Amino acid sequence: DTAVSQTPKYLVTQMGNDKSIKCEQNLGHDTMYWYKQDSKKFLKIMFSYNNKELIINETVPNRFSPKSPDKAHLNLHINSLELGDSAVYFCASSQDQGANVLTFGAGSRLTVL
């Protein structure tokens, strides 16, 4: 069983569209994250949720809206997509919010045309 699974794996869309990425973890972890990895492989945290509550929001444009319906799920919705949003988005989870060891999903490669 995949510990952290995210869908879709690939997403190709036009500028201005809205898209969502879903993430689920079956590790029983309390904390989940979204990271963005750009073309230079730089990994930057976007959001973190602990038990469904937002605890980190790293000055991400408000076109990005995370939602955590329960502690096992963290979804990411992006409105009005821009070219610069093209990246690989990784979901991750950790035991708790003490920035413990992260378990990453396989990533969702978003290409905005």
Added chain:
Amino acid sequence: GQQVMQIPQYQHVQEGEDFTTYCNSSTTLSNIQWYKQRPGGHPVFLIQLVKSGEVKKQKRLTFQFGEAKKNSSLHITATQTTDVGTYFCAVNDYKLSFGAGTTVTVRA
């Protein structure tokens, strides 16, 4: 938040040779983690170092935490093609922040 400088950004290694990647911080770190990301893959946790001067080994990989807890290194001996990928260090205060990574390619 805490930031780490990771060098080199790229490392081209002849198979069988050794190499080292370094992470440096201007502030004292509580701990440091290392991750490996294979090409097309996702970051995978390798190890966490907590104590000053700590040295840990995983087969051909040797991880070290500096005495002042401001730097760390990953040394790989007898590089193999399976070592290709990007190695990240990561530090945390209230969040886990990653270094820029060292991308390793191996010449057979």
